[in-house]
Amino acid sequence: MPTPGTRIEVRAGLGDLAEEWDACVDAGPLPSPFLRSWWLDAVAGPDARFVCVHGPGTLIGGLALQVDRVFATPRFRVLGRELTPDHLDLVALRGAEGPVGAALAEWCARPGRRVFDLEGVAQEARLLQVLPGPVRVDVETDARFEPTTDGIDAYLARRSASTRTNLGQAQRRLAREHVETRPVPPAEIDRALDDLFRLHGLAFGDRSQFLPHFDRFRLAARAGAPSGEFRCYEARSASGAVAMDAWTLVAGRASILQRGRAPMRAVRDVGWVLFVAALDDLIADGATELDVLRGTDAWKPGWAGETRELLRLRAGSGLAADAVQQLIRLRARLARTLERRRRIDVS
Secondary structure, X not given: OOXXXXXXXXXXXXXXXXXXXXXXXXXXXXOOHHHOHHHHXXXXXXXXXXXXEEXXXXXXXXXXXXXXXXXXXXXXXXXXXXXOOOOEOOEEOOOOHHHHHXXXXXXXXXXXOEEEEEEEEOOOOHHHHOOOOOOEEEEEEEEEEEEXXXXXXXXXXXXXXXXXXXXXXXXXXXXXXXXXXXXXXXXXXXHHHXXXXXXXXXXXXHHOOOHHHHHHHHHHHHHHOOOOOEEEXXXXXXXXXXXXXXXXEEOXXXXXXXXXXXXXXXXXXXXXXXXXXXXXXXXXXXXXXXXXXXXXXXXHHHHOOEEEEEEEEEEEEOOOHHHHHHHHHHHHHHHHHHHHHHHHHHO
8 A cells, every 4th residue: 555645747848857756766776777767758758657656755766668459458668678777676755765766666556458568677677566466577687786985996907808908909099090089078069979970870780779769869868967977988089979979877877878980990990999098088077886787798798897687578457468478478579480481581
């Protein structure tokens, strides 16, 4: 049962609640940049649902979702899922976790049929106690991280000898080529994002799952840049930008979001030189952890030594919710089978 004195408000955007929402994010066990108000409001569309829990006089927590309909049933997913956000959960002020959880649990289980399919959920998410049971929990992937409280020199000392050697050689070679790295000032954010779009496209081409959603990413970047929570770092030669990284610095956690590189032999390994320069700057500005986020990219284990699991949670409420979820899974399997056959036919 919800705690007396709490109430639920469902909004399409945070608006004037942004500062209070961010205070709830900061109070969480693992503040995620993808839960920040500037990110959520930027990626929110007409399908956004901010489930806000109010206490006496203030916002005490909430849950950010987006909704569509599948088999005539509302389906709730994480807000901005197209940009593959990580470490997601409900948000709550410290000490208000119980009332927030109770209020959200009542909202999730209210009369009517609905399903929840939430990806990128944090390893020990409080959402597990909020969704209507039974909740199906699958490990979606891992996200790699490493503490950086002892500074950039100690961080680099933990890398392999070959990595350190290759990095040093690349730094000296690029210096001879007059390639310089720097943080991009907020006033240049649009130009930097144009370069990121171009360089990411050169590196990944049609394989990129990021570029189709770049417009929403640009809105979030613009919103986060003035506070310094969103940052771009670049490597430049005489001809212009040859590498670009997009990072966030939220609650002491430096997260690398996206990367772009020029495929030129003359600037090979520029990515690692830029990565280290950016991390050095972020540590100097208070980063106590590096998070390289989800993915099985071969480079990640060498640069971040620890892992957290990312979960996918599926649940439902109301009559026939289980049947709807089974139909969704069957449709997804059929789509994967058809895609495999298409690739075989093309090849």
